């Protein structure tokens with residue numbers, strides 16, 4: 001595997017200089033590795049694109065492919081024309097972490113996101129929570145929230161690292177795990193959010209926590225169902241995220257309406273979170289900006305990379321927001337409410 005791919009890499013570089021003297025199809029037959037020919041019999045062979053100018057970055061055994069050369073299950077965005085890894089065993093998938101491909105920014109953005117939330121967790125446990133006089137419950141809730149965000153980041157890293165696996169089944173399993181990771185990330189936002197906003201309303205806090213857990217569980221079951229359609233996940237996740245407006249409106253009513261200082265401080269932060277989420281989803285679905293510059297944003301600047309960065313920012317934003325409401329609740333006593341479910 002290693003030697004044939006290595007030869008293929010050299011072959012493709014050689015063919016670039018000889019292409020002028022022969023037809024592209026001829027060049028394709030002589031330069032393409034046996035394995036690729038099998039998968040792309042009808043495809044026109046294209047050169048390695050801009051990647052061939054950085055040969056020093058390619059370790060032995062890994063080469064990059066054009067959109068036409070990759071297997072069908074990897075074809076998702078025709079505006080990303082080059083820089084694909086494909087047909088790799090697990091060992092080379094891991095090794096490809098250190099090469100420049102069209103997944104490099106996707107992998108590293110969420111790997112750094114994981115490091116960010118891990119460090120935030122350590123810092124919070126060591127400094128912020130003890131200073132705020134946090135109880136054992138606070139530690140548990142904070143840990144759950146940050147652990148979910150870290151897990152979401154790692155699932156995404158795993159998918160973008162192993163999507164190029166030579167086995168389609170393995171690639172699809174990682175894709176399912178990436179989707180499951182998004183559900184876990186949403187759960188990580190809901191748990192501290194609901195816990196601290198309904199801090200003084202224990203009954204409703206339990207109601208909304210159970211509702212959220214049931215919803216996320218339903219999404220999980222939908223994902224592992226064989227008839228689950230990949231295209232539907234955006235709709236399902238959007239519904240789960242938009243559902244958060246229900247407890248928010250309820251909480252505004254319970255806290256004394258828009259005139260209450262806490263509502264005025266907290267609601268803009270919630271709206272900010274939804275704004276970032278909507279922006280991220282628009283980039284994801286519309287495939288802007290690469291749609292307008294096909295082939296020019298293969299490595300840096302594509303919509304999925306923007307989606308990744310916005311997702312990290314959104315989680316960070318929400319983490320800071322839950323920190324704000326937690327500190328408020330730990331310093332301000334709950335107002336005495338009327339009898340009945342609170």
Ligand SMILES: [Zn+2]
Pocket residue numbers: 106156160304308
């Ligand atoms: Zn992704």
